[in-house]
Amino acid sequence: MHRLGGVGLAAFERQQQSQRSFAELSNELSQAHIDHLHAQLDHFRSALVRFATTHRDKIRKDPSFRHAFQRMCASIGVDPLAGPRKGGWWAEVLNLGDWQYELGVQIVDVCVSTRERNGGLIEMGDLVRLVGKLRAVEEGTITEEDVISSIKTLKPLGAGYEVLDVGGGRKMVRSVVKELDEDQSVVLAIAQDEGGKVSEELLVVRRGWAVERARAALENMLLRDGxxxxxEQDESGRPAYWVPSAMHWDE
Amino acid sequence: MSSSSTSLSSRTTSSGKRTRPSDVSLRYLLPSIHSAPPFFTQQPNPNTQATVSENWTKLILSYARHRRLFTLRVEDAEVPGGEWDEILRNTRINRRLLPSHLSHILADMVAKNRAVYEPAKQTRAALLLWRSPEEWAEVLHSWADSTGQLNTILTFPDIIEPPVPSPLSDIPMTLLRKAISVLAKTNRAQIISVADGEGVRFLAGNTSR
Structure with a gap:
């Protein structure tokens, strides 16, 4: 009788031995695997850093390139603004952190300085234009997306900066803590279509609102929220209401 | 809506009412807010009205300075054809500043020391302080200095209607008196009685003060 494993103590010993060898081998293999992954990650990381550093200027100056870069980062699950505390290597490599905060300060600047005439509500296009003016040309242009992501970084400050969608793909930025109800959003959207002007009749005709509802919404915006x-000198002979944030100003 | 394409823009006016040739070419650039229809309505919201008043004040004073106007009357908003039509009316958008609104703005300007009711004890006309009495005092003194008239006795007409036009030509008497009394306080001017009324003598004074 001949069995490979044999019987008895010796066989038991042998079996244990081979099990140990298998375990060792498996450890070795997974170690190699991890090492390989680490190496790959390092490689990827350095490649990304190299990419970021070589294209730093372009990322900061060219809005479409910046957008593409941010999209690429997002799709591979990296946030260029996140990273380790205190700036992080992303911020260091790209200087994008500072850039973003800087932009935030300029956004606040524009919002605050125009607040007295628009009541704390500014049209996105206007904001982008005024911020662009503030930055002069040297740093390149900024886009709506830059502004939106910058406003996100302002959120922890609790100042109430918010991007509002007033419908039809149009956005406004609100810089005061003030709740806009649905009716007011409708009024804003119509004002934007009309170059800033709204009236009770317009709301009744366009939206089928009751006169009372239109009046209440407009009066609230006029008296309560500014x-x-x-x-009072509108051609219609009836009061007209103008939303300064939807008017086209040039200064 | 006819106003759907409203765009507010600065524009120049073509006033031909200048008397001094050097100013004919200088058109007054109206601010873009002057093309905003609601700018001409008194606002029921006090915060909004504060913005409106402030913008009107700036506009009135800068226009007055540009055209050397010293007096604004509520009447100017009542009757067309005056020297203030250019800013009190915007015929392009068919809006005008109503007398009651102008009266409110004037009160605001007086409260902020940017105008004084003239004559006193009425509220229909005001003297515009596009320069404060202190600033006028400096202008007056440096004019006397630069034209070599320090220590000379000058009559009021000498200052108001000088042979060579000066920054002080046509300055209202009230304003001139205020400016002189500012200078008198620092010993840079003395009021002196002359044969046909009053005169003033400017002194170098202590400029290091």
């Missing part, structure tokens, strides 16, 4: 200005 979001629009009254015009």
């Amino acid at each position: 979001l629009c200005w009254l015009d």
